[in-house]
Amino acid sequence: MRLHQLLRCAQRVGESSRVVSGLFSHCYRTSVNTFSTSNVSPARKKSSPYSSVDSGRYSSLLKSVVSHRVSAQTPDILEEQDVQIYGPVIKSPTPSNRTPTPSKVPKILHPLLNQDRVFDFGETELGGAPARIILRRGQDRGSVPSVTRILQETMSPEQQxxxxxxxxxxxxxxxxxxxxxxxxxxxxxxxxxxxxVESVLPLTTKEVPGEDPEEAPEVPSEVEGYMESVRHVLEDVRGVRAIESRVQHEKLGYLGIVDCVALYRGVLCVIDWKTSERSKPFLSNTYDNPLQVAAYVGALNNDVNYNYQVENGLIVVAYKDGSPAHPHLLSSEQVLQYWERWLVRLEDYTERR
Structure with a gap:
């Protein structure tokens, strides 16, 4: 036990400096007895841990401490002097094979994809009108919770x-x-x-946003910056299949409204348009937005109103000052990971009802 630890114990119980001296004397007598016993048999002789101690410094340190009823030295100073006597403290290295805390997994892993539905990309590419299923607020929201509501009510204490x-x-x-x-x-x-955004989205693969400036719709001044922000993203969007359309997962019992389903750089995605006053260059900056997209993907794939499937997602963060938006493309593997996290949040919500 080091000196500063003895001192702290003595101070906590209100002992005087004589108690400290007594403790030191007891430790010294014990060590002397131990040394004398070990010297009986040379074969069992062990090196003393006190042999390398600077006795002069140790004595001076003890006197400076016990000379005051309450030591004027701080724990930091005592620790520095302790290091001078014993040397620096060597901390044990952190084990490299430490098992990380396992993340929570859903009790039932519902499939993201619908095995009874094929991937069909041709219909809208040839000019078919995109789906727009309106959410009947009076009927649909009465008993079926929305994705937004579920995420809001299951936020972590840190998020709250x-x-x-x-x-x-x-x-x-x-x-x-x-x-x-x-x-x-x-x-x-x-x-x-x-x-x-909806007014300028191309409905076929042959359309290019802004190709005919005379037919371009008028944009409200309040969102001119946002539209300039997403202009480079819209150039890569083709074949819109759904706009502001309701999706519902009958089996899991939730619904939502997808902003857009379209091809982004040739990949069919559920697209979510977001606005932000702060830059969000990384996917981690979007908080629960990936879970929201994954929930929409799973609902769309199991909604009878849609005859196709989606595996990918896209979160587009637009900025009012017109700076280039950040598009965050979610691969099928990422969507699947966020889908599992969404199932956990959905189970938490259900258990609280």
């Missing part, structure tokens, strides 16, 4: 903490009424942005 801290910060800056108006403006801008 940061969200609440942001909300309080904004209220402190804007006031209750100001924050309410700010939230309403964000919602309105999001709707205007989605409408503007």
């Amino acid at each position: 903490f940061y969200l609440e801290r942001w909300r309080r910060k904004m209220i402190a800056q804007l006031g209750e009424d100001g924050f309410k108006e700010y939230s309403q403006n964000l919602f309105r801008q999001g709707k205007l942005f989605h409408t503007a």
Whole structure:
């Protein structure tokens, strides 16, 4: 046991410096007895751990400590002096084969794909109109929860903490009424942005966005920056198969509205358009958005209103200042991983009902 540990124990129980000296004396007598016993048999002689101690420094340190009723030295200083006597502390290396904490897995692994449905990409590429199944708010939302609602009610405590801290910060800056108006403006801008994107989406593989400037729809000034932000992404979108269309997973009991289903650089994707005031260059910056896309993919693949399947996803984050949007393409492997995490959140939601 090191000296500073003895001192801390002595201070906690309110012992005087004489107790500390007594403890030192006891340790010294014990060590002397041990040494004398071990010297009886040379064959069993062991090297003393005190042989390398600088006795002069040790004595000086002890006197400086016990000379005060309450030591004026801080634990940091004691530790520095302790290092001078015993040498630096050598920490044990972290085992390289430590097993990581296992992530939570769904109790039932429902398939993402529908084995009874084929992959068919030809119909919309030849000019078929995209699907747009309207969500009947009165009937559909009564008993079937939405993807957004499920994700909101199953957020982790950490997510809830940061969200609440942001909300309080904004209220402190804007006031209750100001924050309410700010939230309403964000919602309105999001709707205007989605409408503007839909108006310029190409419906066939032969169409190119912005090819005929005279027929280009007028864009509200509030979302001009967002539209400029996604312009380079829209150039790679073809063959739109669904726009603002409801998807529902009958077996798992949830529904949602997909922003778009289309080919992005030749890959059929569920596309989610997002707006952000902060840059989100990495997929990890999008929080639960990948789970939302995976939930939509699974619902679409099991919805009788669609005769095709989707394996990939695309999250496009647009910025109001017009800076280039960040498109985050989710491979089929990534979508499957997020699908399993979505199933866990869905089970958590169901168990809370």
